Amino acid sequence: MRTSTTSVALGLLAAAANAAPFKTSTVKRQDAGKIVAAHFMIGIMQVRSSAADYDDDMKKAKAAGIDAFALNIAKDDYTDAQLNYAYESAANNDMKVFISFDYNYFETSESDAVGAKLSEYCGKPGQLMVEGKCFASSFNGDNDPSKLFNANAIRAAAGTDLYLVPNLTPTGIRDATALADIDGAFSWNGWDSNGANRAPTAESNVTTSDSDSAYTEWLAGKTYMAPVSPWFFTDFASKAWVFPGDLLWFRRWNEILALAPKMLEIITWNDYGESHYVGSDSETSLHNDDGSSAWANGFPHDGWLEMAQPYIAAFKAGSKEISVTEDKLVYWYRPTPKAACGAFDGIDTLQDAVFVVALLQSAGSVTVTSGGNTQTFDAPAGASAYQVAMGTGAQTFALSRNGASVLSATGGLEITENCSPINLNAFVGVAKGNAASVPAPAAAASPSADVPQVILSAAALASVTIAVPVLSAVALPVVTPTEPASSFAPAVTSVAPLPPSSASASSISPVTPGAKPPVSVSEAAGTFTLTATPTSVQAPGAGGYKVKCTATVTASEQIRPTNCLGAGQAWAGVGDVPDRCDGAAKCS
Numbered sequence: 218m219r220t221s222t223t224s225v226a227l228g229l230l231a232a233a234a235n236a237a238p239f240k241t242s243t244v245k246r247q248d249a250g251k252i253v254a255a256h257f258m259i260g261i262m263q264v265r266s267s268a269a270d271y272d273d274d275m276k277k278a279k280a281a282g283i284d285a286f287a288l289n290i291a292k293d294d295y296t297d298a299q300l301n302y303a304y305e306s307a308a309n310n311d312m313k314v315f316i317s318f319d320y321n322y323f324e325t326s327e328s329d330a331v332g333a334k335l336s337e338y339c340g341k342p343g344q345l346m347v348e349g350k351c352f353a354s355s356f357n358g359d360n361d362p363s364k365l366f367n368a369n370a371i372r373a374a375a376g377t378d379l380y381l382v383p384n385l386t387p388t389g390i391r392d393a394t395a396l397a398d399i400d401g402a403f404s405w406n407g408w409d410s411n412g413a414n415r416a417p418t419a420e421s422n423v424t425t426s427d428s429d430s431a432y433t434e435w436l437a438g439k440t441y442m443a444p445v446s447p448w449f450f451t452d453f454a455s456k457a458w459v460f461p462g463d464l465l466w467f468r469r470w471n472e473i474l475a476l477a478p479k480m481l482e483i484i485t486w487n488d489y490g491e492s493h494y495v496g497s498d499s500e501t502s503l504h505n506d507d508g509s510s511a512w513a514n515g516f517p518h519d520g521w522l523e524m525a526q527p528y529i530a531a532f533k534a535g536s537k538e539i540s541v542t543e544d545k546l547v548y549w550y551r552p553t554p555k556a557a558c559g560a561f562d563g564i565d566t567l568q569d570a571v572f573v574v575a576l577l578q579s580a581g582s583v584t585v586t587s588g589g590n591t592q593t594f595d596a597p598a599g600a601s602a603y604q605v606a607m608g609t610g611a612q613t614f615a616l617s618r619n620g621a622s623v624l625s626a627t628g629g630l631e632i633t634e635n636c637s638p639i640n641l642n643a644f645v646g647v648a649k650g651n652a653a654s655v656p657a658p659a660a661a662a663s664p665s666a667d668v669p670q671v672i673l674s675a676a677a678l679a680s681v682t683i684a685v686p687v688l689s690a691v692a693l694p695v696v697t698p699t700e701p702a703s704s705f706a707p708a709v710t711s712v713a714p715l716p717p718s719s720a721s722a723s724s725i726s727p728v729t730p731g732a733k734p735p736v737s738v739s740e741a742a743g744t745f746t747l748t749a750t751p752t753s754v755q756a757p758g759a760g761g762y763k764v765k766c767t768a769t770v771t772a773s774e775q776i777r778p779t780n781c782l783g784a785g786q787a788w789a790g791v792g793d794v795p796d797r798c799d800g801a802a803k804c805s
């Protein structure tokens with residue numbers, strides 16, 4: 218169930234921050250002692266050079282109701298400089314932060330160093346305190362005997378009171394840390410899975426709610442920091458799969474309001490590599506490219522943050538209901554139908570649809586047009602979700618009431634049949650605001666009135682209208698003899714046909730249809746060539762193609778070993794060159 222031992226994220230962690238019960242907090246918030254954290258990857262922040270470089274993140278998160286960033290760290294040579302900037306910016310912006318030690322990198326033998334790091338940062342004003350104790354978390358830490366989070370050893374080394382909520386699991390290795398040694402646990406299981414860190418199947422399906430139950434039963438009243446994540450798509454050479462996204466962001470928030478855990482951690486603020494960022498767009502120059510620009514650039518997700526805002530407010534108020542103060546249609550969709558993308562781990566769990574969450578002050582009529590498919594839904598006041606079969610072309614979203622247009626918008630990305638390189642990330646937008654001339658609904662006259670506008674509890678979810686219309690016809694990708702097998706190298710820039718039948722029939726090993734073909738590599742000045750061995754999934758005569766180094770990767774050492782270089786990627790980061798996952802020689 219957890220995302221991983223060998224993979225997962227470039228860094229993750231969780232956090233929390235805030236309010237009343239924490240003695241260092243100067244923020245006065247109306248809340249029920251709940252804490253909302255967001256996972257923040259330090260490993261792609263080498264480029265930042267001042268506390269001010271963190272201000273935008275701090276302000277934006279705070280405005281959304283997030284209390285703290287969980288600063289996921291490894292052991293890079295720039296880690297301390299970045300932690301100091303982040304702590305300073307948090308203090309300057311009335312935010313909180315805490316460290317999330319990434320136990321893909323920290324080792325059992327390093328508990329003293331982990332404790333020492335905490336004693337160094339715990340006293341800073343930006344530190345999240347819970348019940349007067351310095352809050353800390355982890356990513357992983359109980360699944361590899363050499364990389365165990367040892368709560369007692371860390372406490373001893375820190376020399377200050379700690380509130381420890383690491384990413385331990387109900388079934389993890391327990392010889393380092395017993396349940397009695399921690400204050401709570403953070404779960405990474407923000408997506409339905411097969412229980413083995415891949416998308417679920419009909420036979421093996423561990424849902425987010427199954428995982429919540431396992432955690433709360435195990436924790437028996439200790440703090441549960443629940444995960445909330447909108448999406449998951451990653452396509453590094455070392456890790457390439459998708460978890461079911463679709464309407465997860467809507468479903469999960471309703472699940473969270475019903476469950477009402479003490480803390481939650483949004484996964485993530487800025488992990489572009491796994492496509493679950495809800496903070497700044499990937500285009501910002503304030504992070505290094507870990508290779509994920511291929512699928513994250515041009516795919517804003519801040520509409521998801523906007524959608525979460527009323528849910529965060531409800532969660533922190535201990536409410537099961539959200540309150541809507543402005544009409545909005547939050548929409549998202551992948552850039553291409555599945556069939557255009559070919560085989561990809563987990564892709565069958567995604568639907569070819571355009572998704573819309575209506576946040577309405579009063580009932581209205583929502584019209585969604587995806588290419589040639591148009592559907593209109595009667596939407597109630599509050600939050601409700603819809604989906605329409607994906608059609609290529611423009612995507613439009615409109616709200617009307619009593620026949621009069623309230624607002625409309627065209628999605629900033631057209632859906633096409635071009636899935637090369639493969640991209641299963643989501644484009645997210647918000648339609649709102651262009652209705653100034655429309656008479657405001659009665660409730661708007663008294664913005665602070667507690668009009669019970671929208672309700673979306675888990676129970677209410679059952680009544681959510683989810684129309685699943687007929688799929689539009691989708692052209693299958695045309696495979697020509699000179700094309701590589703779909704989904705192979707994101708960086709194919711030229712194609713060189715092999716001489717016909719250069720491999721004998723006996724040398725062709727059976728492969729799964731659509732699988733990446735085995736490759737051999739040769740390298741020459743600045744370019745390396747991957748030559749695919751012809752397989753049964755390739756058209757006759759297919760085989761060779763050249764790949765140039767087209768992507769420069771400058772992220773942290775966290776790229777090793779979880780995100781080793783993929784085809785076409787050149788290393789420009791710190792340290793020696795990471796391994797290539799596909800066995801290819803490095804680009805120069």
Ligand SMILES: *[C@@H]1O[C@H](CO)[C@@H](O)[C@H](O)[C@H]1NC(C)=O
Nearest residue numbers: 409417418419420422424566
């Ligand atoms: C897993 O179970 C959930 C809840 O019943 C369901 O919505 C989802 O479709 C299932 N996933 C698969 C792949 O069967």
